[in-house]
Amino acid sequence: MVVRKSPLRNGKEPLRTIQESILEAARGFGLDPLRTVFELVAHDELNEVAAFGGFPTRFPHWRFGMEYEQLAKGYSYGLSKIYELVINNDPCYAYLMKSNTLVDQKMVIAHVYGHSDFFKNNMWFSQTNRRMIDEMANHGTRLRRYIERHGESTVESFLDAALSLEWLIDYHSVYSPTRRRTRYDFSEPEDAATPRRLRSDRDYMDRYINPPDFLEAQRKKIEERAKAAKRFPERPEKDVLAFLIEHSPIENWQRDILSIVREESYYFAPQALTKIMNEGWATYWHAKIMTEKALEPGEVVDFADHHSATLGTSPGVLNPYKLGVELWRDIEDRWNKGKFGREYDECDDLARKRSWDLALGRGREKIFEVRRIYNDITFIDDFLTKEFCEEQNLFVYKHNAQSNRYEINDRDFDTIKRTLLFRLTNMGHPVLQVVDGNFRNRTELLLKHAYEGSDLDLDEARDALRNLQRIWRRPVNLETSVEDQVKLLTFDGNKHSEEDLSTSAA
Amino acid sequence: MVKRIEKDFARFREIIKGQIRKDLRKYITHGEMIGKRGKYAVSIPLPSLRIPTFRYGKNDGMGVGQGEGEPGTPIAMGDEPAGKGGAGEHPGEHLLEVDVTIDELAQILGEELELPRIKPRGKSVLMSERDRYTGIARAGPESLRHFKRTYREALKRSMAMGVYDPAAPMILPVREDRRYRSRKPRHVPQNNAVVIYMMDVSGSMGDEQKEIVRTEAFWIDTWLRSQYKKVETRYIVHDASAKEVDRATFYSIKESGGTKISSAYLLCDELITKSFNPAEWNVYAFHFSDGDNWGSEDTKKCIDLLREEVLPRANAFCYGQVKSAYGSGQFKKDLDGAFPGHQTVITSEIRDKAGIYDSIKEFLGKGR
Numbered sequence: 001m002v003v004r005k006s007p008l009r010n011g012k013e014p015l016r017t018i019q020e021s022i023l024e025a026a027r028g029f030g031l032d033p034l035r036t037v038f039e040l041v042a043h044d045e046l047n048e049v050a051a052f053g054g055f056p057t058r059f060p061h062w063r064f065g066m067e068y069e070q071l072a073k074g075y076s077y078g079l080s081k082i083y084e085l086v087i088n089n090d091p092c093y094a095y096l097m098k099s100n101t102l103v104d105q106k107m108v109i110a111h112v113y114g115h116s117d118f119f120k121n122n123m124w125f126s127q128t129n130r131r132m133i134d135e136m137a138n139h140g141t142r143l144r145r146y147i148e149r150h151g152e153s154t155v156e157s158f159l160d161a162a163l164s165l166e167w168l169i170d171y172h173s174v175y176s177p178t179r180r181r182t183r184y185d186f187s188e189p190e191d192a193a194t195p196r197r198l199r200s201d202r203d204y205m206d207r208y209i210n211p212p213d214f215l216e217a218q219r220k221k222i223e224e225r226a227k228a229a230k231r232f233p234e235r236p237e238k239d240v241l242a243f244l245i246e247h248s249p250i251e252n253w254q255r256d257i258l259s260i261v262r263e264e265s266y267y268f269a270p271q272a273l274t275k276i277m278n279e280g281w282a283t284y285w286h287a288k289i290m291t292e293k294a295l296e297p298g299e300v301v302d303f304a305d306h307h308s309a310t311l312g313t314s315p316g317v318l319n320p321y322k323l324g325v326e327l328w329r330d331i332e333d334r335w336n337k338g339k340f341g342r343e344y345d346e347c348d349d350l351a352r353k354r355s356w357d358l359a360l361g362r363g364r365e366k367i368f369e370v371r372r373i374y375n376d377i378t379f380i381d382d383f384l385t386k387e388f389c390e391e392q393n394l395f396v397y398k399h400n401a402q403s404n405r406y407e408i409n410d411r412d413f414d415t416i417k418r419t420l421l422f423r424l425t426n427m428g429h430p431v432l433q434v435v436d437g438n439f440r441n442r443t444e445l446l447l448k449h450a451y452e453g454s455d456l457d458l459d460e461a462r463d464a465l466r467n468l469q470r471i472w473r474r475p476v477n478l479e480t481s482v483e484d485q486v487k488l489l490t491f492d493g494n495k496h497s498e499e500d501l502s503t504s505a506a
Numbered sequence: 507m508v509k510r511i512e513k514d515f516a517r518f519r520e521i522i523k524g525q526i527r528k529d530l531r532k533y534i535t536h537g538e539m540i541g542k543r544g545k546y547a548v549s550i551p552l553p554s555l556r557i558p559t560f561r562y563g564k565n566d567g568m569g570v571g572q573g574e575g576e577p578g579t580p581i582a583m584g585d586e587p588a589g590k591g592g593a594g595e596h597p598g599e600h601l602l603e604v605d606v607t608i609d610e611l612a613q614i615l616g617e618e619l620e621l622p623r624i625k626p627r628g629k630s631v632l633m634s635e636r637d638r639y640t641g642i643a644r645a646g647p648e649s650l651r652h653f654k655r656t657y658r659e660a661l662k663r664s665m666a667m668g669v670y671d672p673a674a675p676m677i678l679p680v681r682e683d684r685r686y687r688s689r690k691p692r693h694v695p696q697n698n699a700v701v702i703y704m705m706d707v708s709g710s711m712g713d714e715q716k717e718i719v720r721t722e723a724f725w726i727d728t729w730l731r732s733q734y735k736k737v738e739t740r741y742i743v744h745d746a747s748a749k750e751v752d753r754a755t756f757y758s759i760k761e762s763g764g765t766k767i768s769s770a771y772l773l774c775d776e777l778i779t780k781s782f783n784p785a786e787w788n789v790y791a792f793h794f795s796d797g798d799n800w801g802s803e804d805t806k807k808c809i810d811l812l813r814e815e816v817l818p819r820a821n822a823f824c825y826g827q828v829k830s831a832y833g834s835g836q837f838k839k840d841l842d843g844a845f846p847g848h849q850t851v852i853t854s855e856i857r858d859k860a861g862i863y864d865s866i867k868e869f870l871g872k873g874r
Contacts, residue, residue: 062517064511070554396571398568
């Protein structure tokens, strides 16, 4: 464990001692964090690092400058403050704000160990690059080189187009080795028109060695494969960026920029996938470590103040820290008391349910299991209960077009759960797939939006299509629905057009 | 150390200002953060630039929230992103109560209204001289000899003469090589300003009008204070006669006489003559009224006073006409008629509280 920039006497105890005792406490509870390097930084450095998404060596782009301005202004006008920033890497890097008070530092260090443990042990992080700091620096170098070679505006505007599509990835694909296209196989498949026969020297044996129904089945299979091969892509491709990298008529430096953007999206995806769990987990542990181990009597009030600020809620925003930590505690409580399973679910005596306690004591074990294999969607799906929703005052809000306001719609459990799950699906982004790379037999690109009842922002979708067309070069099409009417949006490089598919089909 | 982010930040600012990448213009939104200063809410401009993506429409409907309330309870306005995703957007950030200093306020105001920095006027009269040793001369006292320059001259000469030997690089300066530091006089602007606020407190000026004047005066004061080291403020109230009052009185007083604007201008003139020599002071005069003067004769007197006495000595004369239920608002027309296109006479009409913003911009937007 290293703490840089000594001397670290922030109060009476040096921070290193605090760090070590907190780590010991965390391990005592069963946490298993990555080796974690803390750096103390001033507020403007922290803002800078945060603007780069945690990576000071990231590729140059104005978007980071914009984020910096927002963070810096928010900080200097006292509107917001970042206490800490933690990077999923091995070793794990954590930046602490120098001006934090000692009790804040304690809380934040404990919080960081929570995240660090989660990064290391949650399976959704298992495929992330743990040398991402180096990789990001590498991306930066490559991009700077392209800028030198091709000019800033050219590279930047292509990068803008690529970033416009940055979430069009298939975050599940990293778990399937066959679909992780790291290498490409260009060898021709063996002649596949007729099924291969085994050698048979005697005619009368032939129908046993090469049974006719087997041959027939093989032939059908081959036919089907051939048909599939004519489709391009063979099956709908959710990893649109990969498809573009492989099939767009662009130059190699452009291909490389797409792959940089894609790789970073894959790296950040697990964090978006586990936001509620991850923040809840870190909060759960900082609270536990602080209240049971690290807190001095004189620090209680400050800790309580800052801890509750973290968990504050406002009606329109669901605070992931709050929702997460409450769910973790609820799970622990339910598995401690045996409040799960058929018998509990089928019990309709409310009083008995409330005081249900089988004294199982399996809570701790359960939450560690959950932190290993769940993500936000499965987490909510499995553990959000009706009782929990009532206790936490959850509700569904809806936009009221008449008053142009968001209003509380209802507190029905099923609706809450469905809405929440929908919001979490695909990390809140609409699902788009490449269904045809040779649309209209004119090498046009056709994307299809898996419509779930929520309309796209059409203005932006048109602009994003324009960016897509800059990469694909040929006309691009998007099939989506607007108020349940199927529409085809097209951008041919000059102008946008729109076709109503639901009427022409009918 | 140059921060890495500087370059990206500069690039972003250039795009926002429309200097480069004009194709991105349509994606710029001029958002703001809301801060507070005492009872004043201040808005902090926060331009941003969206990269278009495939995403759900803004008002696509539903989301999950947490808190009290019956069905139908409003929780946010439609244009605000009420819980954009299922989860909060900014990790580790917490809202705090705002505390903005007056200096920051002025800066915010300046940025918001795009006010130019004020140019100190009349170089000859408002400059003070100060010496700095920034020049180079061929002659001077030995104590001011500039070693580096002398060495450089000697090196140049010896190379030109061909006596320089890289193997034994010895340089011998001769008299002509010597260079000395010399002083250069530098003009430093003198930054003193006086603001004279004049307000009509006749019967037609109601509480609402005074509130407008108060708010506007506060903002003007804030801005001018940020531009000058030393700002004096003087307050004059008038109905049919004028008197100088202190700040508190200025805002609270209510008289109910007739209106003779010339009385205020006369007092203002006296004040300048007596205490604020325009060779040393930047003089600003602000006058707020509902525009109802006693008669055209007095108005003519006012115009004469301005032309002969006040204007030659002031950086700017600003007249703000607050709309009231009784005022005819003739005075602004008279002023505009008397000084068409005049550089230092600025008039502005303030219809209501919302008009304050534009009015300040009109007054201070010229950088005088």
